[in-house]
Amino acid sequence: PEADAEVLAVAADLLTELGLTSEDFDFRVSHRDILGSLLESFDADVDVPAAIRAVDKRAKVEPDEYDRLRNASTREEQLERFRAFWEKRDPTPSTERNERMEEYYFRIASANDEYGTLRDGWRTDRGHVRVLFGKPDYVERHPYNYNSKPYQIWYYYRVGRRFIFVDETGMGQYELLVPIWDERTRIR
Secondary structure (H helix, E strand, C coil): CHHHHHHHHHHHHHHHHCCCCCCCCCCCCCCHHHHHHHHHHCCCCCCHHHHHHHHHHHCCCCHHHHHHHHCCCCHHHHHHHHHHHHHCCCCCCCCCCCHHHHHHHHHHHHHHHHHCCCCCHHHCHHHHHHHHHCCCCEEEEECCCCCCCCEEEEEEHHHCEEEEEECCCCCCCCEECCCCCCHHHECC
16 A cells, blocks of 8 residues: 555645646545555655656657656646556556556555665665566565675576676675676676
């Protein structure tokens, strides 16, 4: 319920940031626990402009499509573009739910929860990978090896990828060792 509420809160904040009011959209919540969590999560500090930028950088959206999403002239046009943006990506358009949008904002929220410190978690290297690929299938942790800095290796067996993160500072700020697009991160 808390994760579902965070997804709805981020989506509502994004719509508000696009200039829409609560009269322009509505959410239907029938589960009592989700409703309670949703109301609590609206007190959370969400950096919505950063979440919009995350759509551009993390979801591999074409720059012109991203600009079109952000630069609508009226509220109605913003809402229409926002809906069209996610409807285009809906894996099951015949249903009311858009699972891809829900999954995307869930990943943003979980990256913020797990990797956020002085900045939003989705802005970190681990958050970036988490948003793009989801939760890793396996994480190999090496926090205290002799003669090496702390590091983690994330394995995504289902897509044949691995990512190595190193904590250069010793303060838990893991950075991606090899760029995400590099062929050396493949395990197959």
